[in-house]
Amino acid sequence: MITGRIDPADAIADIDRRIFGGFVEHLGRHIYDGIHEPGHPTADEDGFRGDVVALVQELGVTTVRYPGGNFVSGYRWEDGIGPRDQRPRRLDLAWHATETNEVGLHEFAEWLAKVGSELMLAVNLGTRGTQEALDLLEYANVSVETEWTRRRAANGRAEPFGVRMWCLGNEMDGPWQLGHRNAVDYGKLASRTAKAMRQMDPTVQLVACGSSGRTMPTFGSWEREVLEQAFDDVDFISCHAYYQERDGDAQEFLASAVDMDRFISEVVATADQVAAARKSDKRIQIAFDEWNVWYLSRWEEQAKTYGPDDWPIAPRQLEDQYSALDAVVFGDLLITLLQHADRVRSASLAQLVNVIAPIMTEPGGIAWRQTTFFPFSITSRLAGATAVRVPIECGTFTSIRFGEVAAVNAVATLDDDGATLFLVNRSTVETAPIELDVSRLAGGAAKGLRVQEAHILHEEDMYAANTLADPERVGVSELDAGVEDGVLRMTLPPVSWAAVRLG
DSSP, X not given: OEEEEOOGGGEEEEOOGGGGEEEOOSOTTXXXXXXXXXXXXXXXXXXXXXXXXXXXHHHTOOEEEESOSGGGXXXXXXXXXXXXXXXXXXXXXXXXXXXXXXXXXXXXXXXXXXXXXXXXXXXXXSSOOHHHHHHHHHHHHOOSOOHHHHHHHHXXXXXXXXXXXXXXXXXXXXXXXXXXXXHHHHHHHHHHHHHHHHHHOTTOEEEEOOOSOTTSTTTTHHHHHHXXXXXXXOSEEEEEEEEOOOTTOHHHHTTHHHHHHHHHHHHHHHHHHXXXXXXXXXXXXXXXXXXXXXXXXXXXXXXXXXXXXXXXXSXXXXXXXXXXXXXXXXXXXXXXXXXXXTXXXXXXXXXXXXXXXXXXXXXXXXXXXXXXXXXXXXXXXXXXXXXXXXXXXXXXXEETTTEEEESXXXXXXXXXXXXXXXXXXXXXXXXXXXXXXXXXXXXXXXXXXXXXXXXXXXXXXXXXXXXXXXXXXXXXXXXXXXXXXXXXXXXXXSSEEEEEEEO
């Protein structure tokens, strides 16, 4: 029997709703044929697919990071404003494609208004610099009349966009990035750009580029050296992490969240070390602004097929098909983000539509939910105001990378109306009978605490997936869970993710 508790005394922190953010990049069929397809039967007057809008609303993303990603390091934001028939076509060096610029800042902001999400902008510090970042900030946020705000009004937007959160470049530690720099040079650029942006708009929140992954050779030293330059000027440092099953080892894949947990803890420790050296009580927060399951090795093979004269428009790129196994790992990553709610104050699922995405579309056809859609949409909907640790006594399995790993992982959230438990059985073979003491929750058993909702994602074939031919093959079902005498009881089969709402 696996035992544990949900106790308000184990509170971690309030949850910043930006932790349920997403990411939209000009990449593959994400924008074109994904969110924007004027000829589609559900398209509105602005060319946006209504079926996709409905699914993004259901997904529950709170903020959306835009327009990249690797794309932003070669992007000229001015290309995406003004009359569409006058916008230039450009080569996108990041993804070896042609960008039409049919969708830019104005159109994307209009789409966000339809789905009910907040805009988070990234500036190009790869091929551009401080002045171009200031120009974009002035265009987006300033209300007094200037040349840029006059142009904004002429383009149909008299009022500012009011963007609060800004990313100072993207993955500048990566040799693949246009304008790649070492940590000190990037840190100096981020610092002077941040200072300049705050002179124009002191209310902005700024994200410095952290490491593109925990396995980067500069990880750790990169964060330290960047923050030694920009500590006083930024609010966040970013983390990026992607996970995939390798060599058919599902059990090892199910330990992925351990890597994310250590990644966050190590970045926090490094940031706090810089703070201590400066005798500062400021705490740099984490923006985990790219995270997902991504079979990167498949893309690397696809990339080899592009010739020097092959620059397609909206090609099918990074269109991973996700299994039930992928969704369980994905749900565990989301649990891990909530377990670090005290320092992870923003996160962006990368990405939303077609490109390593929870939502897929077919041109002229249907849109459907991938398996990863369900843990995100349910967690975003049911998560309360405060994250709470859930101590659990359970068995372990042995990971090649991480040693002994707990077979069950969980987190809870609290709000005025009750509590929600999110948990995962990482074992590929063992069933997990679970008993959790919930008597310490407000009211407890004496006040009729009961299960209001209980969902489970599990498939006997853990590689089952939702496809164009069978878009509803995998979903969530009702979990048999109940409270008796202050104890919540349920049983999780191997490779499963669950959510239980108590009230």
